Amino acid sequence: MKKIAVLVPCYNEELTIKAVINDFKNVIPDADIYVYDNNSKDKTAQIAREEGAIVVREYRQGKGNVVRSMFRDIEADVYIMVDGDDTYPAKDAYNVAKLVMEGKADMAIGDRLSSTYFTENKRPFHNTGNRLVRALINKIFKSDIKDIMTGCRAFNRKFVKSFPVLSKGFEIETEMSIHALDKRFLIGEVEIDYRDRPDGSQSKLNTFRDGFKVLKTILNLYKDYKPLSFFGSISAVLFIIGVLAFVPVFLGFIKTGLVAKFPTLIVSIGLMTSALVSLACGFILDTVKKHSDQFYEIAMNLLEKGDK
Known part of the structure; x- marks a missing residue:
């Protein structure tokens, strides 16, 4: 029973x-x-x-x-x-x-x-x-x-x-x-x-x-x-916004050979850099999470063994 x-x-x-x-x-x-x-x-x-x-x-x-x-x-x-x-x-x-x-x-x-x-x-x-x-x-x-x-x-x-x-x-x-x-x-x-x-x-x-x-x-x-998915999503959003901000500056440079909008260029580079940092955080934390899962499985095995 x-x-x-x-x-x-x-x-x-x-x-x-x-x-x-x-x-x-x-x-x-x-x-x-x-x-x-x-x-x-x-x-x-x-x-x-x-x-x-x-x-x-x-x-x-x-x-x-x-x-x-x-x-x-x-x-x-x-x-x-x-x-x-x-x-x-x-x-x-x-x-x-x-x-x-x-x-x-x-x-x-x-x-x-x-x-x-x-x-x-x-x-x-x-x-x-x-x-x-x-x-x-x-x-x-x-x-x-x-x-x-x-x-x-x-x-x-x-x-x-x-x-x-x-x-x-x-x-x-x-x-x-x-x-x-x-x-x-x-x-x-x-x-x-x-x-x-x-x-x-x-x-x-x-x-x-x-x-x-x-x-x-x-x-x-x-x-x-799900750190890789979480920070990867943030990274994708930041990268897309950064690229959208960078494209007009780059097209202007192709036409004139000059960078007319330095603040926009700085913001776009900052956004794309932040995107790479966010992605790196996702990979690091995903590795930490996998190790945590391994320890959890070991603890579960010990718990089941103790109950028996």
């Missing part, structure tokens, strides 16, 4: 946490349910404790900080992570986890966007943001993940214990997806139902503020995980 841990990060979810815990008790009675309370100002922790969950307080604010502590603290074979807002049915979360239990995925994703998300969710900007993030990541990393930012996921021990959590807030889902793609973990997806929050329960996600953080995370991880 595999040891299953249900991970529920929470902040002010007193209206829904009881339903979430009881739902998982009915579907997976043998699972350990962990509720990590992130400085809630209501009775979330008290209700969770009364319902039999293992309650832990995480004082550092932000979902990323909660996930970091969960992954460090909890020992299990299969991890199921859902939000505490009762938007993901436990039976669907268990179906997601089955891919991990059967060895078909290191990280399994509950795909909301292919089912009921766009009809249940009442925040139109969230819908646009989900589509934008999905398109960006799939384009950059040449993947086809249907739901990048879902809060319903399942992991095996290998993924959890080797994932370096860097994000502090809601951008953690994006970071997990990109990390899995870059490190070539086996990713599975299961279409799940999504139900909007019940009346009185409010989302803590700010569309524009947290959306900006997600886009910033994508940019930073693109730079870190």
Whole structure:
């Protein structure tokens, strides 16, 4: 029997946490349910404790900080992570986890966007943001993940214990997806139902503020995980602009034998030089990244050997 841990990060979810815990008790009675309370100002922790969950307080604010502590603290074979807002049915979360239990995925994703998300969710900007993030990541990393930012996921021990959590807030889902793609973990997806929050329960996600953080995370991880592509793109743009600025100066020199626009010439040379420097940075950092990947693979082998 595999040891299953249900991970529920929470902040002010007193209206829904009881339903979430009881739902998982009915579907997976043998699972350990962990509720990590992130400085809630209501009775979330008290209700969770009364319902039999293992309650832990995480004082550092932000979902990323909660996930970091969960992954460090909890020992299990299969991890199921859902939000505490009762938007993901436990039976669907268990179906997601089955891919991990059967060895078909290191990280399994509950795909909301292919089912009921766009009809249940009442925040139109969230819908646009989900589509934008999905398109960006799939384009950059040449993947086809249907739901990048879902809060319903399942992991095996290998993924959890080797994932370096860097994000502090809601951008953690994006970071997990990109990390899995870059490190070539086996990713599975299961279409799940999504139900909007019940009346009185409010989302803590700010569309524009947290959306900006997600886009910033994508940019930073693109730079870190694909430096040659990132700096190569910058190099190409600088080089093209530099050439466009240089051509009129060069044509004028051919006709008259004089350089009439020295400032333009200096700018064009500066741009093309910057392009070469950017390209050189891309090659250097790409080599560093490959060495980092080699060390990561060695660490993964040691982790698997230790688990056996």
